[in-house]
Amino acid sequence: MAKNWEAVYEKWLNFENLDVSLKADLEAIKSDPKKLEDAFYQELTFGTGGIRGVLGPGTNRMNIYTVRKAVNGLAKHLLEHVVNAKQRGVAIAYDSRYMSQEFAIEAAKVLGSYGIRASVFSSLRPTPVLSYAVRYLSAAAGIMITASHNPPEYNGLKVYNEEGGQILLEEAEQITAAIQATGDELLVPVRDQKELEDEQLLRWIGEEVDRAYLEHLQGITKMEPSVLEEEKDLKIVYTPLHGTGTNLVSRGFAQLNFPHVTLVEEQTVADPEFSTVESPNPEEHQAFKLAIEYGEKVDADILLATDPDADRLGAAVKNKDGEYVVLTGNQLGSLLLDYILSHSDMNVYRNARMIKTVVTTEFGRAIADSYGVETIETLTGFKYIAEKIANFQSTGETFMFGYEESYGYLASGFTRDKDAVQASMLAAEMAYYWKSQGKSVLDALETLFEKHGYFLEGLTSLKLEGKEGSEQIAYIMEEIRERPMKEIAGMKVVTVENYVTSERTDVATGDVEIINLPKENMMKFILEDQAWVCFRPSGTEPKIKYYYGVCGNSNEDSAEKLQSIKEALDAVIAGILEK
Structure with missing residues (x-):
């Protein structure tokens, strides 16, 4: 200091x-x-x-x-x-x-x-x-x-x-x-x-590294050789949001014989001002504004957007009314996971592993369980997923897929960080597969919801800048740790996970077990009815983030539960800041 x-x-x-x-x-x-x-x-x-x-x-x-x-x-x-x-x-x-x-x-x-x-x-x-x-x-x-x-x-x-x-x-x-x-x-x-x-x-x-990367990229496809060789009628709109993705994403699509790719021309310009978007973040729906305009012109099946350094991917697909709907990171990751597992040899399931972070949807765990694939959970940050993949070299476990809610995905360990180039290929491939089955991506998502439950998640980020903001974030986390909540939005807290002390406490019995993860300034509360909330400061921005997830009987049921939790958490944070 x-x-x-x-x-x-x-x-x-x-x-x-x-x-x-x-x-x-x-x-x-x-x-x-x-x-x-x-x-x-x-x-x-x-x-x-x-x-x-x-x-x-x-x-x-x-x-x-x-x-x-x-x-x-x-x-x-x-x-x-x-x-x-x-x-x-x-x-x-x-x-x-x-x-x-x-x-x-x-x-x-x-x-x-x-x-x-x-x-x-x-x-x-x-x-x-x-x-x-x-x-x-x-x-x-x-x-x-x-x-x-x-x-x-x-x-x-x-x-x-x-x-x-x-x-x-x-x-x-x-x-x-x-x-x-x-x-x-x-x-x-x-x-x-x-x-x-x-x-x-x-x-x-x-070019040497690019060529070697593209060879590996082609190897992640789940398509049969005969399907790989044919030209595909999927219409894709892609935007790099003024960043680095254009060259390799375009070449990747060409390798997989996706000829109907439309680039959002204004956003292929490497512009440090990101002048056509409020924020170059595919997590935010405004980033898709131009892509949607292009999509409507060419009747695209899927819109894909990578962030400036092309490690995060966002996707939008059509609903029954012909309007584009932006998928959440949790939804896209869960769809990709199901596509990969459903197109993998059953003999690998026994040693196969799916990796997700503690703030990523439980939807993925439910999908992996249905294939008999074990889920491993890590702290927030793709470095922990990469660490697990490296460990698999000595344990004999097989990496199948890793993802986090913030639009980061990895399907093959030839890279060791979230990879939006890989994810773009698989998202297009997955959309093409469902189109060939006479279904949309949203139809496929609905089928997964009907089978596993209507999982829905939310995230609130509160920006608190400067020296005063840093002190406020520290105070909020201290209050939540020292005075843990017993119920949230009328739902009982079943388990409290304190990642500073590495302790998981059963609220009813008081029993404590050790969390076998590195210590981190984070608190997670598991509620009844498969709901959960988690508080953590951002590692890269002056923000405190609170994540929350539910599993309901329908989209409407889940949306209501999620809104109730959001309002309750907003009130908790406002109350702490008033102090």
């Missing part, structure tokens, strides 16, 4: 070699103490796999100096903990955001000062391709410059371990310690770019 923000601000302001544009930005806010304090009162936290923040000057902002400091910590960690780190090097990719390519090069310049080779993609790439590249190149680590689906003023840096997954808690703690030991972010050593290129300590990656 920067203890005296005024002193840190003065140090930056008086630094002789301060980047010219950052110096101008500092001058522009020098008469606004609140903005200055927010920029300097702390250092960007190395949280969920890396750093993420608003672009600008200051220790609490994304800029070349905070990037250098983070990468300096990573370099020290690699040299101490990873075998042959210098020779194996670090794979680096970046998305379409402001400063993404510049930050990628800055990362290479810091690594080069330690003699660690950086292999940097020559143009923007999706996050899953970076995950794949780490393993393909046998790199010691990976860096992805992205802020995923955050607003345009954000950027971030995600770190991947040698398995191609986002770094885990122990690795993050080691890197954090190395970052904190770095000292002055303004004085981190860097090498000259041209020198590094001449010495092969900075090399540029072209």
